[in-house]
Amino acid sequence: MKLASYVIVLAFLFTGCIQQIAISSLGSIIDSGFVVLNEEQDLDIAEKSIASNLKLLETIIKTDPDNEHYLFLASQGYASYALGFVEDNSIERARIFYLRSRDYGMRLLSRRRSFAGVEEKNVDNMHAALSTLSKDDVPAVFWTAIGWGSYISLSLTDPAALADLPKVEAMMKFVFEKDSAYFYGGAHFFLGTLYGSRSEILGGDPDASQRHFEQCLNINDGKFLMTYVYYARSYAVQTQNQELFERCLSTVDSASINILPQARLSNAIAKKKAQLLRAKIEELF
Numbered sequence: 001m002k003l004a005s006y007v008i009v010l011a012f013l014f015t016g017c018i019q020q021i022a023i024s025s026l027g028s029i030i031d032s033g034f035v036v037l038n039e040e041q042d043l044d045i046a047e048k049s050i051a052s053n054l055k056l057l058e059t060i061i062k063t064d065p066d067n068e069h070y071l072f073l074a075s076q077g078y079a080s081y082a083l084g085f086v087e088d089n090s091i092e093r094a095r096i097f098y099l100r101s102r103d104y105g106m107r108l109l110s111r112r113r114s115f116a117g118v119e120e121k122n123v124d125n126m127h128a129a130l131s132t133l134s135k136d137d138v139p140a141v142f143w144t145a146i147g148w149g150s151y152i153s154l155s156l157t158d159p160a161a162l163a164d165l166p167k168v169e170a171m172m173k174f175v176f177e178k179d180s181a182y183f184y185g186g187a188h189f190f191l192g193t194l195y196g197s198r199s200e201i202l203g204g205d206p207d208a209s210q211r212h213f214e215q216c217l218n219i220n221d222g223k224f225l226m227t228y229v230y231y232a233r234s235y236a237v238q239t240q241n242q243e244l245f246e247r248c249l250s251t252v253d254s255a256s257i258n259i260l261p262q263a264r265l266s267n268a269i270a271k272k273k274a275q276l277l278r279a280k281i282e283e284l285f
Contacts, residue, residue: 011037040259045237047085048279061104068108072140075105079147084269087154088276095154101147103201106139125165130170136176142186145171153197169194184263185219188212189227209235223260225252225270233277242285249274 037053040046054077062069079101087094102119105137109115114132118125133141155161172194176187189212196209213231220227228248236245253273255265 009098011204013163024171035094035262037265039264041264043085043265043268043272046265046268047081048067050081050085052077064077066111068140072107075093075101075108075140075147076143077101077142078104078149082147083150084265087150088273091154094200095151098147098151098154102144102151105140105144105147109137109144112137119164121169126170130174135173138175138179138182142175142182145175146186146190149194168174181219184224185216186226188216188219189224189230191231192216193234196231196238199238204238206235206239209238220260222251223255223267224263225255225259226273228252229270229273229277232274239283240285242281245281245285249278 014157029237037046038048054074057074057077058071061067077095082094082097082101098238106115106119108117110117112129118129137209145168148164149172152161152165152168169191172187172190175182176191180187184256192209192212194209195205195212198204200206213227213235216224216227217231222228228251232245232248236242236248238243252270253270257264257265257271260267
């Protein structure tokens with residue numbers, strides 16, 4: 001009986017080890033997959049591949065729910081997928097995916113005690129929670145804010161969503177202060193869009209918006225083309241600067257898809273969004 005008990009215990013341990021090895025192997029494949037996908041320029045291939053990778057990632061998270069790396073990839077992946085392939089066709093679907101991005105990001109951040117439940121509290125609590133983080137936390141804060149902020153931008157008729165905007169702004173200011181160069185100047189990109197999308201009466205700040213976009217372009221050397229798209233879409237439209245609008249979109253059109261190989265997919269999406277935005281020029285100006 002004692003020998004049989006040992007055999008059963010060993011079998012469980014062996015099964016658990018095999019499962020962890022399998023999960024680790026799949027995680028490595030997904031890591032490599034995201035790198036390869038970021039270099040892809042064919043949008044159809046990328047869309048199908050990202051969707052399947054995200055579901056595989058969620059399956060792994062079901063088995064390993066506290067793995068910080070996988071939670072981060074899920075937050076980043078859903079925000080990127082919604083922006084690149086969903087929001088131009090279905091706002092409702094995009095809102096769902098942006099919420100998933102936010103929720104995975106908050107699950108990750110909430111592993112720090114100071115962040116537990118902070119999304120339900122006020123902006124002062126958010127500032128207090130952020131003050132306990134370091135530069136190492138910038139990626140998690142950035143992608144959580146991208147997902148959350150993008151959800152809010154598609155929910156402007158929802159007072160509850162809009163009430164959370166100061167918390168998201170605080171998160172991106174944290175990124176700006178700790179590492180403004182992260183993700184091709186991503187904090188500048190976000191804050192430029194935030195301040196450039198609203199009139200001054202509603203809290204916009206066109207001067208701050210322009211500064212952030214120009215600093216973003218300086219950081220990424222004008223190679224991350226999505227910067228130009230949102231510069232045109234927010235600041236140029238809000239200030240009714242049609243000349244800047246057209247110059248930004250023309251820059252995207254004429255840029256080589258290989259200008260930034262490691263972000264070829266983002267730049268391919270930027271080219272598509274530039275075409276969609278140009279089609280609306282008569283209603284925007």
